[in-house]
Amino acid sequence: MPFRDTYWNIPHWAELLLYITQGVGVAVLAVRLYLRSRLWFKGRGTLPLDRPLERLGRVLRFAVAQVRIVRERYAGIMHLSTFFAFVILFIGTVLATIDYDIGVLIFNVKLLKGDFYLIYELVLDFFAVAGIVGLALALVRRVTPRPDKLTYSLGFAAMLWLLLVDLLSGLLIESFRLAAVQPSWQTWSFAGYAVSRIWVTLGMTEQTLRSAHLAMWVFHFSLTALIYVVFLDLPLKHIIYSPLNVFFSSFRAAGALAPLNLEDETAESFGVAQITDFTPMQLMDADACTECGRCQAACPAYMAGTPLNPKRIVLDMQVALSHYAPTLRRTPPEELPPMPIVRQFISEEALWACTTCRACVYECPVLIEHVDSIVDMRRNLVLMEGNMPDLLANAMTQAERAGNPWGNPRGSRMEWAAGLNVPLMSQKKRADVLYWVGCAGAYDPESQKTARAMVKIFEAANVDYAVLGEEERCNCEWARRAGNEYLYQQAAQSNIAVLGQYEFKSIVTHCPHCFNTFHNEYPQFGGHYEVLHHSTFIARLIAGGRLRLSKPINDLITYHDSCYLGRYNGVYDDPRQALAAVEGLRMVEMKRSREKGLCCGGGGAQVWFEAHQERPVNAIRLEEAMGTGAQTVAAACPFCTIMLGSAVQSRGLTEAVKVKDLALIIAEALD
Secondary structure, three states, X not given: OOEOOOOOOOOHHHHHHHHHHHHHHHHHHHHHHHHHHHHHOOOOOOOOOOOXXXXXXXXXXXXXXXXXXXXXXXXXXXXXXXXXXXHHHHHHHHHHHHHHHHHHOOOOOOOXXXXXXXXXHHXXXXXXXXHHHHHHHHHHHOOOOOOOOOOOOHHHHHHHHHHHHHHHXXXXXXXXXXXXXXXXXXXXXXXXHHHHHHHHHHOOOHHHHHHHHHHHHHHHHHHHHHHHHHHHHOHHHHHHHHHHHHHHOOOOOOOOOOOOOOOOOXXXXXXXXEHHHOOHHHHHHHHHOOOOOHHHHHOHHHHOOOOOOHXXXXXXXXXXXXXXXXXXXXXXXHHOOXXXXXXXXXXXXXXXXXXXXXXXXXXXXXXXXXXXXHHHHHHHXXXXXXXXXXXXXXHHHHHHHHOOOOOOOXXXXXXXXXXXXXOEHHHHOEEEEEEEOHHHHHHOHHXXXXXXXXXXXXXXXXXXXXXXXXXXXXXXXHHHHOOOHHHHHHHHHHHHHHXXXXXXXXXXXXXXXXXXXHHHHHHHXXXXXXXXXXXXXXXXXXXXXXXXEOOOOOEXXXXXXXXXXXXXXXXXXXXXXXXXXXXXXXEOOOOOOHHHOOOOOOOOOHHHOOOOOOOOHHHHHHHHHHOOOOOEEEEXXXXXXXXHHHHHHHOOOOOOOEEEEHHHHHHHOEO
């Protein structure tokens, strides 16, 4: 009967050495892991433990099934084959331990025998080969095409070669045993059998095979023990940290920043200036980074040549934590000296270059929240130091004094509606739809056209609507992303108070930033509303037969996805469905669209100040749009129309390319 002869050719001294080295290796790893994890709790707050089953489901989805890693075919095949190889081989080792150390020695029962053992050997050989192939793919990629996003360091090279040698040595052990014993079932261990034919062909004697087997066996378990000892010094550490990071990651809506308690009189500072100002989750983020570089490759600010690299931000947090580790371990919390991270490890220029487009977060396979950490560091610069770009400071001052970042005088908010009979909530008191015009709709010339188009659409569909008019003020969502939580909360509370005076079923806004903050952030302050972006509202009117588009528009257009409508809130189909309803309109997608759509460059308050970009983000996006051959770029965000329109003007293409909000196109198609 086929069976596993666990310690064939292994003397007792080697067995004892195995248990000692493995025990010491695991103990060293456990102690080092404990010491490192204690550093996370030097941050503010605790790790969340709510919704444990959902958290476990996330681990299965992102850490086991690796749904984000497989988005890239080559990297997905490489990583999945390596990952599952070591998982299955680990399970095989556990079964072998149970079989001998528990089954045979304690209960005199043999588990690995018969057909079960044959399948066991077949599966282990298959995954050993898969792991070798996966590691070979990883090593080849680092030679060619050698993508810029990867980290090329001694640590990564050591990790890949250690794992490859570990798998190859295990295969050699099996091959020496099969060549010496040659059992009738040896072909089930197909990989080991194939290699064993080499030794048989070479005519190696049984004694030579036994000596080689023992030497390779000792080398193999010694290497495994070494891997345990240096585990946390190599990128291998993500095998432990990444699933933990996925498990403890936040359940907050993608578009909701964590609010600051500005009324906390015990708080000595707001935002992040010191390493201990981060939360334990953010410090875990730093250690969990796999350095895959997907965030770097997707970052528009990095493409533009700014100092921002989201991967570098996270790794700099990791470096800072390691730098301050000795002090954090030996010093009581109340006696800790300053341990700054901004400027010492992360530059202000990198922080201000972020457009908060969330492409980095979408791409991250282990759910790192780059944007939240960047905003938290901005918060300290703004709230504690008053340190921000001059033009941004001017916009904030104008928003505080005049209620809008353009600085237009109070009392001018309804000038966009000149000649239109637009109803006011102050007169009606109630309406089915409260149309939130927003500052761009009120003051930006192009967005004023969008607001007027929305009025035409409301009236064509016989919608019961009204606007706040002069009672409306900027919600300062952009200021929140820039770090001015005080200005944002002041504006939110003011707007919630105004909205509370009236009755309405839903809020409709054409600005994704307003939509996101009403939908995801106002509930933090007691404002709960049904909020619709105008693209969704229009699509529903068309689908319901309330809006009839009878005028053909013969044009080739491409649609630009707004980050705050798409990646933040998952609205991709509604604007496309609305545009598809226009007769004669032909649509073509840009290469980067939907979830992978490229930012216009205006988010994160970038629209309000000059970012130093070698190659402006809006110019990059315009080139992608023009590459489709479309004559019109359709957008669904005032920031996007501003930024893309600016790129058109700067290149002198106003006659060749048009940038239009979706509402304008729909309004043109009305009879």
